[in-house]
Amino acid sequence: METLAVTGGRVLRPDGVVRADVLVDREAGEILSVEQGVAGEADETLAADDGLVIPGLVNAHCHMAMSLLRGYAAEKPLQAWLTEEVGPVEATFEAADVRAGTELALVELIRSGVTAVSDMYFETAAVADAVAQSGLRARLGFGIVTVTKDEAGAQADVDESLRVARKLDGAADGRIRTAVMPHSLTSVGEPYLAEAAERSAAAGRPLHFHANETVGEVEPVVTDHDQRPIAYADELGLLRDSYVAHAVHVDDSEVELLADRDVGVAHCPAANAKLASGIAPVQQLREAGVTVGLGTDGPASNDNLDLFGEMRDAAMVGKLADGDAGAVPADAVVEMATAGGAELLGFDSGRVEAGANADLAVVDLDAPHLTPEHDLRSLLVYAARGSDVRHTVADGEVVMQDREVEPFDEQAVRERAQQRATAAVERASE
């Protein structure tokens, strides 16, 4: 057994903060113990002095390759943004573009202490290759969109999502898991939604889709099917082993249904604000017993992948939505960004405890904006930034040490992304 010790720091636990070393089984990617004095036994050590060891953050909803379009599009609402701005460029993306954009996103995730990500995109093999190289964990899927396609094209999308979910599951030594991912209840036709539900169940794969992101996504379902979208999804069998993104415009009955069906929600406060979609009722969802994780959504509607920023956004808009300064407090936000997201993705991560996956980050507390120290969770949510992360460990491997990203040549990734992004925009405008 080869071991890694994270030494000299304090460790954020659900019940408080303890001064402890963290001993990790690198091969199993598992935490062996969290206590003082275990460092001596380790083959390798990582200094966490003056730092806070936190669970690796979980980005529960992303489209990583869209990093190529960061800052590209004009500030428009979701539908116009997708069809007029982003879509035409994405339509030109080849596998190498998706790989380049996903690598750029992974570098950014690692640099902000994220160790697991949920990703819905196309050219999923390229996404998986980049994830394999990154050392991170991921729940990946091919996003099915049928409303813009003929019958053969629609069927091909469903087939591809199933093929990907079967083929890539367990890849990268088990770091990659998959889901069947119909894009949304309005971008996928009813028979294909039903088919995706049925075939994902047969294949034993979970489901992930966008739900109730905008009013414009809710209204057609209510008009056409005379029921709320979440009830519609339930009727189609989509609320089985699934987690949804957004859930901005959900009524009380839908909150209850999500709770009853044990369907988690990936809350994406920044994207929902930037596209003026609205604010998800996170306080209500959590009180109803729904597991909530945090997602950045694609980097083009955010426009970064810093989950610390997303924590801050979640706390801020949660208070605005409820008109209650006590809503969505810091401890709830930390839980969402760690254990909540891990539960959605189905990884035993999100906690720095013996037996859990060795996914963690070390936050450097030695900074003016993190001084003085009254309440560490409050500092993490409201004052810290991804740039305060000193080390990132995923699956027992050090993927960033002293802000040096190990699995990628950062400069080469950035140059490739810039070239690919520029070329794609040029192709789209031809």
Added chain:
Amino acid sequence: METLAVTGGRVLRPDGVVRADVLVDREAGEILSVEQGVAGEADETLAADDGLVIPGLVNAHCHMAMSLLRGYAAEKPLQAWLTEEVGPVEATFEAADVRAGTELALVELIRSGVTAVSDMYFETAAVADAVAQSGLRARLGFGIVTVTKDEAGAQADVDESLRVARKLDGAADGRIRTAVMPHSLTSVGEPYLAEAAERSAAAGRPLHFHANETVGEVEPVVTDHDQRPIAYADELGLLRDSYVAHAVHVDDSEVELLADRDVGVAHCPAANAKLASGIAPVQQLREAGVTVGLGTDGPASNDNLDLFGEMRDAAMVGKLADGDAGAVPADAVVEMATAGGAELLGFDSGRVEAGANADLAVVDLDAPHLTPEHDLRSLLVYAARGSDVRHTVADGEVVMQDREVEPFDEQAVRERAQQRATAAVERASE
């Protein structure tokens, strides 16, 4: 004449981005020219290679010393937060505490590219001493609060605000300017508001106060005076040469009145969210012709002083407030954080142009989260962080070079702040 050249970067101008050096007269603290090839003449150079030279950011509303209470208080609405949480600790602050907290805040401001700040607090001489040391520009004032005091105490507050406004104006070679600062329309009694208005006019000093921050601040004015707070302020003579903080709950007539009286608004989106106060109608204010700046408010209700975060917050909540993804766009936000704030504070800053104050920051674009480059303003607002600032120049002097803060011993400032904060909390709980 001693000169400084900021070389090799690109410069953000109101009409776009140009590749240029910036030549500065250090003694006059003034920009001499912005063009390529002027670097050779300079006595000192500052490398901005691969960077973007932006106007120094302006924090248009702050209570800097409250950095000592960052992350201290529970998440409560404004009034309860002030009286139950923050107030009891602030009541124990002595001049040395205010100095320590202000220094900590100034270090943080410098590190995130801020070159001018508006500050309302007490022990104002200590605030001014810290600002003098920092090299930044500031508009300072003593905050008058009368409703918690007897007549003698109330009168002493008004006298002190006037004394401070007279005595400190022009300090630190003119970098420090002052204003008379009655705290708000509900925390200062009517005769004292009227007196502050009259005496500030006689002294030729501007006014700064909190206005319409919460519903709880609006209702008593409407009940007691049968008019909206901004009209009430106008009647008392408070809308003369003044800028207000917040303006969250303003109706159409108040927006018009602010525009008519040329009263600027310091928008504080983060504090207004964290205290669940609401969202100021920034798009409407700007369309009505009101000059809007950006403020962090005190670091205890934010909880940091990163104006890049505030830009992002302003863009995000502006869209949520209007339900319009095109509201409060990136270019408007950059303008608010630079020229808008400078106009409120009365400094000829906020633009990198010959003749303007030499207040600027160099943003390092060489980062994964700022890649690819499609739109620089969008990157600045949505993706950049204070930690991306490489150099900060205020009044022609380099106050941060390669992230080393020059005017302060950062470690000593942090230690002093921690000690002072801990001791104050202990005193308050005795």
